[in-house]
Amino acid sequence: MNSDQFEQSQIQPLLDYFQQLIPLDSKEKQLVLELFKPRLYRRRQFVLQEGDVCNQFNFIVRGCLRMYKIDEKGNTHILQFASENWWLTNIGSFHDRTPSELEIDAIEDTVVLQINHENLLSLYINAPKFDRIFRVLIEKSFVSTQKRLLQTISSTAEERYNSFLASYSHLNNRLPQTQIASFLGISPEFLSRLRNKQAKKA
């Protein structure tokens, strides 16, 4: 498979995604084809390192990324997972062109379609419909972050785990327990016990 075929075969999920929000005309499709580039990240590979300016907006075709912060004690706190058909970027760093405090890396081998800052601006200029599309998609992410914050400040670990299950059931068996624990803000051991408890109940 040469790299052109690779691009062809990977771009479709993104076109479908846009199409579902607002139909695109052929000029717009063409722009997407030109400006989004596929890229493979291997497990554990960094997509964004602390201190670098985030220059990419990523659409996940397959695999799974995580965005997280490492605190002074060296503990990692996962802000967000992103798997198939989700977006991930450090939008603060991307927008303001400031060094990122967050890191992004791949939990599994992951194929993304990415557009860099410059090309995204050019996309907005050449096809203003994408202003709306990106507004909508950012709203979606924003809302889901709000929900999660609310969960976090109002629930016990078990409740948070259950709502993780409700929203991300497809990731529950796919991700190592340590990652889920770090997303929920509990210790891996405690998550192990929660799971055990629930298994016995059922």
Next chain:
Amino acid sequence: MNSDQFEQSQIQPLLDYFQQLIPLDSKEKQLVLELFKPRLYRRRQFVLQEGDVCNQFNFIVRGCLRMYKIDEKGNTHILQFASENWWLTNIGSFHDRTPSELEIDAIEDTVVLQINHENLLSLYINAPKFDRIFRVLIEKSFVSTQKRLLQTISSTAEERYNSFLASYSHLNNRLPQTQIASFLGISPEFLSRLRNKQAKKA
């Protein structure tokens, strides 16, 4: 260990290295301290990815890096290993500011001291002695590449393996056999048989 202490403790091998070639005065040492930055790469982490411009000149403090090319069939061919007290950079890409066809990644967790393109130029301007130092060190690498090329076009796999042993005996037990095979340009299975054969002889 805070990051200052980390820098302090890691820079010495590089100062020793330079010192051995040509003694440095304190201003020059100071420049080295300011312009070279320590960095840790974890096993499998990329130092340079295909398509990016190589912007760093790396001195290996500990660990091991490899520079390689992935061909159209997906096979990887290792051009060079670099372990303690060696240098590694894609000098073509670094010098011409062109996208790299080669990749560099870490075979082991590796600490390097790196200087970027801009800072290296500034080092040459502020301390012309480094023109000579870097000329010497690049000559060394050049000569060893020539030797290897000559080996490659003139010897059997077994001879090449033996001369790998002669030059890199410290890496023989440290690197996975697959990596050595890819360096020698043979299949891992065949290397296994070569080793077996030599073990029986002895």
Next chain:
DNA sequence: AACTGAATCAAGAAATAGTATTGATCTAGA
């Protein structure tokens, strides 16, 4: 004071991924 929801630490166990070996078969070039 006792209970609950958690954390931390240590030790093993289980699962997975990475690496090496071996035999069988195939191939290109001297």
Next chain:
DNA sequence: TCTAGATCAATACTATTTCTTGATTCAGTT
């Protein structure tokens, strides 16, 4: 037609990652 090597498949071995469990601790409830 030899020889130096590749390729494929199966198995074995090793190392790393992940999970589980018990013991202990701790800070806020009740």
